Amino acid sequence: LLVESGGGLVKPGGSLRLSCDGSGFTFGDYYVSWIRQAPGKGLQWLSYIGFSNSETKYAESVKGRFTLSRDNAQRSVFLQMNSLTDEDTAIYYCATTSVTTWYFDLWGRGTLVTVSS
Amino acid sequence: EIVLTQSPGTLSLSPGERATLSCRASQSVDSSYLAWYQQRLGQAPKILIYSGSTRATGIPDRFSASGSGTYFKLIISRLEPEDFAVYYCQQYGGSPLMTFGAGTKVE
Numbered sequence: 382l383l384v385e386s387g388g389g390l391v392k393p394g395g396s397l398r399l400s401c402d403g404s405g406f407t408f409g410d411y412y413v414s415w416i417r418q419a420p421g422k423g424l425q426w427l428s429y430i431g432f433s434n435s436e437t438k439y440a441e442s443v444k445g446r447f448t449l450s451r452d453n454a455q456r457s458v459f460l461q462m463n464s465l466t467d468e469d470t471a472i473y474y475c476a477t478t479s480v481t482t483w484y485f486d487l488w489g490r491g492t493l494v495t496v497s498s
Numbered sequence: 499e500i501v502l503t504q505s506p507g508t509l510s511l512s513p514g515e516r517a518t519l520s521c522r523a524s525q526s527v528d529s530s531y532l533a534w535y536q537q538r539l540g541q542a543p544k545i546l547i548y549s550g551s552t553r554a555t556g557i558p559d560r561f562s563a564s565g566s567g568t569y570f571k572l573i574i575s576r577l578e579p580e581d582f583a584v585y586y587c588q589q590y591g592g593s594p595l596m597t598f599g600a601g602t603k604v605e
Binding site: 416423424425426440482484485486489490491 | 591
């Protein structure tokens with residue numbers, strides 16, 4: 382099970398930190414990605430983190446603004462989002478990610494981020 | 499940038515009918531890195547198919563997928579009521595590193 386939290390309403394230019402908590406599996410054995418879905422739109426991959434904080438990748442649209450980290454002892458992954466704009470309004474999902482065939486296996490239910498003044 | 503174009507945008511069918519969904523890539527995609535997802539209304543996406551044609555755990559065999567290079571397809575042999583949803587294809591390896599198609603709604 383994956384559960385996202387930390388979403389909410391934030392003003393343009395603001396910051397937000399999302400959490401993704403895992404349970405029921407060996408959390409540290411999995412890569413984790415964040416994917417978002419703007420209202421009524423499709424899916425956009427944002428970032429993934431490897432087994433530790435030493436490996437992260439970002440989509441160009443969020444590189445330099447978003448930072449991914451993890452704490453395997455807490456079984457959590459964190460997405461720090463800075464300099465938010467209204468284009469960042471979306472449901473944010475975390476998902477375990479296969480490192481051999483690169484698909485998203487287990488998904489959380491998502492957390493809604495709304496950027497508005 | 500690898501763009502995945504899904505067609506049709508909407509597929510209007512009845513339960514029991516066969517659905518064929520298409521996913522075309524702007525550049526060749528390794529089929530090992532092509533996946534399909536189902537998203538029911540108000541729910542998170544769910545993995546259906548990975549590595550181009552491998553059903554994920556628990557996915558019924560009415561779902562099948564195939565393809566190579568720039569053309570991939572997902573087939574639902576006999577639609578069940580719970581299959582009416584949006585379906586996305588996804589690739590790994592291009593730029594951006596992972597991209598999704600815009601989705602096909604089966605209604």
